[in-house]
Amino acid sequence: MSGIAHARPGDLTFVANAKYLPQLTRTRASAVILGANGAAAPRAASKAARPPCAILRADDPYSAFARAVALFAHARPPDKGVDPLSAVAADASLGVDVSIGPFVTVGAGATVGARTVVYPNAVIGPGVKIGEDCVIHSQVAIRDRALVGNRVILHDGVVVGSDGFGFARQKDGTHLKIPQHADVVIEDDVEIGANSTIDRPAVGETRIRAGTKIDNLVHIAHGVTIGCRTLLAAQVGIAGSTIIGDDVTMAGQSGVTGHVTVGDRALVGAKSAVLQPVGADTFVTGIPAIDHADWRRASVTFARLPLFRKRIAQLERRIATLEEKLARWQKRKKGR
């Protein structure tokens, strides 16, 4: 398996993004997965770019590629069992065929479901419940009583259940900490990228619903709800008590303010700041985020602002000249 640019004889590759079609003609791969009926390539283009190798057609070449990668991937899962160098509380409950690596801490009363793998140096707090078939990578910290569903993947350095950023400003200017001990729930089939952080609230809950995928270095504040099958790209931030719907996509480095709702299937452009509620099925971009098409047109215009300034100043001069001219004429007329 190899990308189109690096493929060598013997490799299987794929093209799902039309941008890479021109590279097809010079690939050294032995086989390539392409869209059936031009799913990835318009018919004409794919004829023009007939690759010098076997072609496998699939309705959805990216999914076919995903399945092929899974067949060939040579990930060696760690050995089953509990490493003698771990610290598992006597009353913790471990399912069948779990794998607990060295220097893993599992707190009092915690549960780790069947076949779940916990990589070295991860910390699972007291009372945490983790479901079956999860993968908890190294350096993860899951704080006390957090709930993690089945088939959840937490990449290295993820923090689940840290205190929300909640303080009440006192009359002397100091900040009284509001204890943050309420629930944090990661539902089934969620994947969270390296060094992302999911805070817990003072009351209520923080919840990441089933099937949602979160990239690296993402911040989810206290009391946030993220819907099902939503995608949050890297370095996204969601402020406190905000609700993100189902099937939402937020591009990299975008953010949403606190106490608002982003509707189902909404798209948020890269680097955007959502400061107002966003309806379902909308596409917003910008700081503050506005309709994407409006933002695009305005952005193109932005670089011309200095030119606008000149043109407005010119117009003002021209109109002043006309006004003077007309005023002189009027005077002369009256003078007649």
Next chain:
Amino acid sequence: MSGIAHARPGDLTFVANAKYLPQLTRTRASAVILGANGAAAPRAASKAARPPCAILRADDPYSAFARAVALFAHARPPDKGVDPLSAVAADASLGVDVSIGPFVTVGAGATVGARTVVYPNAVIGPGVKIGEDCVIHSQVAIRDRALVGNRVILHDGVVVGSDGFGFARQKDGTHLKIPQHADVVIEDDVEIGANSTIDRPAVGETRIRAGTKIDNLVHIAHGVTIGCRTLLAAQVGIAGSTIIGDDVTMAGQSGVTGHVTVGDRALVGAKSAVLQPVGADTFVTGIPAIDHADWRRASVTFARLPLFRKRIAQLERRIATLEEKLARWQKRKKGR
């Protein structure tokens, strides 16, 4: 204790944000904390929205709620003592009633003050001094000789004392590393959110002053000073040698360039980039950050830029028409 939306019979809830007042009439909570004299709700509104439960009035309902949460919070602190699976240097100094979890490393000559809790897998470097009543969560790394005050809370994955990003570009284009071994100081009552990073400088010091609260995934560069009681929301970044005043508030994903000063009590809007010094008691927003009111007005106008373009073009056509007309008249007149 519960949020207004999730409260059930038997629960105490609160409303400090007027936005949630409409939910009052249908709450299932048994009691609610509200502002006295309409602190959270204007008199009329609170009459209109009389909740179907007991009302507790407080001058500052958020602080009252914070205190109530603290009464009911069921956080179980870890046991006192030094876990046998930790690695504490023989010459490290541990105060009374400390708690040192499994797989914690405490380096040579380090000091951990009385009643401080160090959660599993945290690393405290050689010569580090940590005060009393601190909470150092899992996966924290405090590098050698860092100074941490009393009642400091470092959430999971925080790094204190990593090398500042300092290089001198050489004639051949390579970057000569400037060793970063100077001081980093976290004063009393500071709280730092999960996976935030506080660098140390080559010379001088990085200092976070007393009572400042920092959210998750925040970057504080080398040689920065953050004043007292300042709030930095998630994913904020402060570049090298910059000075942030007392009682400043920086909203999420904002940043400040290097070598500038942000005055006391300044507010920086979400996603802003402060590229110039900011005075005390000012509110700035934008990229680059400008006066917040100016930014707000300009932002509202931004979406209309394409319209401006059309209107300017129309004006140019109309004025050209007028100019031609007048020119023709003038010609005719002269011709007479």
Next chain:
Amino acid sequence: MSGIAHARPGDLTFVANAKYLPQLTRTRASAVILGANGAAAPRAASKAARPPCAILRADDPYSAFARAVALFAHARPPDKGVDPLSAVAADASLGVDVSIGPFVTVGAGATVGARTVVYPNAVIGPGVKIGEDCVIHSQVAIRDRALVGNRVILHDGVVVGSDGFGFARQKDGTHLKIPQHADVVIEDDVEIGANSTIDRPAVGETRIRAGTKIDNLVHIAHGVTIGCRTLLAAQVGIAGSTIIGDDVTMAGQSGVTGHVTVGDRALVGAKSAVLQPVGADTFVTGIPAIDHADWRRASVTFARLPLFRKRIAQLERRIATLEEKLARWQKRKKGR
């Protein structure tokens, strides 16, 4: 060694940034490194600001300072040898004079080169190859089969080789995970800041080329290539399959979209979003990033947008008045 502001008698300090020259006259330092021939200070300014201490002249005062810091820096490297509290796989290969701290995990078949230091609680996965003279700080996670060159520095909490964010959306809206098991390569002399994350791809490779320096909390997605001697400031994000050239500088909190190329020696301004390919030797800023000079002019104009709106509206009224006036005249003329 001390910064110009904190220097006391007995200290050596330096001025490489002209901004700090005014502080020279009142420094308490015993000696200061300054540019020869006004490298840091124009001749006149350096005369005006003659410091009350010894002056050391250097062609490049910042590099001279870097070397002086290195002479005086009091970093104590950890002891050589393998800590008995570590977990080193029986078939791992350790070079001479390595230092492996407590609670370090070194996986099966991994290689750690001569004189490399691995700080406490770092995790080195199975099959990882690390070169000579590297420094791997605490809480680092290097996933299986990652390749790390010589003289590489990974600060605390860095993750190398986590799964890229790759999913194929299925017809029912769920996301099929594309296994991410391909290569991730960190070449010689790279330094990566605290809590930064470097993902690995499904196919091909993620590669950070020699001499590149990356600051804290930076995200490098799957399949990205970063060239030689490039500088990425804190909180930068690079999306999947993008290629960043040699000697590029990206300022803090900037980002680049996926599948584009940023040319050699390009500069990207703070907080910018590169959404299109960027040529070599260009300087771009903004969201989306445009030519820096254009952006600067447009940004200055941005705050005046509400004024533009007023001026355009005024122009429209004035021109309407003129048009009416002329129309009346024309009518009258015809009427004559």
